[in-house]
Amino acid sequence: MTIQSVRTYYVDARKTLTKSFVFCRIQADDGTVGWGEAYAIPRRERGIAEFIKGLGAMAMTLTDASPQNFRANVQGWYDEGHLSIDLSSAASAIEVALWDILGKQSGKPVCELLGDVVNRLLTLYANMDPMTDHGQSMDRLAQRCAAITQLGFEAVKIYPMEYQPLEQAVECVRRVRAAIGDDTRLLLDAWALPDAAFAVEAARAFKPFNPFWFEEPVAGERIDAMAEVRSQIALPVVTGERQAGLHHFRAVLEKGAADILNPDIVGVGGLLEMLEIARLAESYGAKVAPHCWNSTTVAVAAMAHACAVMPNALIGEYFPDYEPFCGRFGILEFDLSGGKATVGETPGLGVRMDEDALAGHEI
Ligand SMILES: [Mg+2]
Numbered sequence: 001m002t003i004q005s006v007r008t009y010y011v012d013a014r015k016t017l018t019k020s021f022v023f024c025r026i027q028a029d030d031g032t033v034g035w036g037e038a039y040a041i042p043r044r045e046r047g048i049a050e051f052i053k054g055l056g057a058m059a060m061t062l063t064d065a066s067p068q069n070f071r072a073n074v075q076g077w078y079d080e081g082h083l084s085i086d087l088s089s090a091a092s093a094i095e096v097a098l099w100d101i102l103g104k105q106s107g108k109p110v111c112e113l114l115g116d117v118v119n120r121l122l123t124l125y126a127n128m129d130p131m132t133d134h135g136q137s138m139d140r141l142a143q144r145c146a147a148i149t150q151l152g153f154e155a156v157k158i159y160p161m162e163y164q165p166l167e168q169a170v171e172c173v174r175r176v177r178a179a180i181g182d183d184t185r186l187l188l189d190a191w192a193l194p195d196a197a198f199a200v201e202a203a204r205a206f207k208p209f210n211p212f213w214f215e216e217p218v219a220g221e222r223i224d225a226m227a228e229v230r231s232q233i234a235l236p237v238v239t240g241e242r243q244a245g246l247h248h249f250r251a252v253l254e255k256g257a258a259d260i261l262n263p264d265i266v267g268v269g270g271l272l273e274m275l276e277i278a279r280l281a282e283s284y285g286a287k288v289a290p291h292c293w294n295s296t297t298v299a300v301a302a303m304a305h306a307c308a309v310m311p312n313a314l315i316g317e318y319f320p321d322y323e324p325f326c327g328r329f330g331i332l333e334f335d336l337s338g339g340k341a342t343v344g345e346t347p348g349l350g351v352r353m354d355e356d357a358l359a360g361h362e363i
Helices: 045-059 067-079 085-106 110-114 138-150 166-180 196-209 223-232 246-254 271-283 298-308 320-326 355-359
Strands: 003-011 021-028 033-038 121-127 155-158 185-189 213-215 237-239 316-318 330-332 335-337 340-342 351-353
Touching (some): 003 045, 033 045, 033 085, 045 067, 067 085, 067 271, 085 271, 138 155, 155 166, 166 185, 196 223, 223 237, 271 298, 298 316, 298 330, 298 340, 298 351
Parallel strands (some): 121 316, 155 185, 185 213, 213 237
């Protein structure tokens, strides 16, 4: 298979949501179209789109544009050992689109091409994005969390450190726990605290409310500090959303810095990279819970397929608030409802993008 064209789209959602989206559309020589998405950190969308164009131009020179060849002969050459999350995000978009093409060409869902399918059902947690409702009161947050559990979500993630001082953060956790009941998993994201000792203090204060995990107690690159925090608290530690590269995740695992890794599904470099990280994590007894601060279309589909072949996939991230907006550009062709995604038999990723709706967003 060779690539005939690579198109990029920047869907600016800043007026509606807390982030925007970057997609790519790849057309193969037989006319098959595949879709990819890049993890686009706000204000970097156009830069990431440029990376996609550069990587795409090189990918078009491949005589066999398989995801493996793209990874070995384009991605590695392009980054020249200078890894950055934006470049790996752009590479993810292309790699995911190539998987979508391969699936459509072979008549199989992507998960069946990735390996042995172990679980088609992925439980999702609802990210209660604080920026969606910036400055919201604790009671408003608690109400939103309770409402989302009514839709079937069995896990919610909040950012208690938005409320200061620590007593207020603890009160936030208390109110949300009271609102969602004891059976809903409560995920806490500390969003990289600058002080490891304070992170330990906070984790201990939150512990009585039975959090499911404590995410990024300190910045992900501070592996020693992360390990130190983990050794002093009794909550599972999650890290990885801001990093790419197998060597980083190996160091995290070797130093015992985390219980759960959360590389971004379309930021880490592609599905092959995600699966390598998952295999590595498995050998250390660690779980993987993909980060997915992306649209509810291509990236979520990619996450569901990857997790279907990962025995240590724990849970996936989802932004219910993004669903109405993203639904204008694409829909999933498999079941995602009630906080669960179940990949079916649709060839490829099982996502149908609306080319007419996207036409005005091509860059
Ligand atoms: Mg996070």
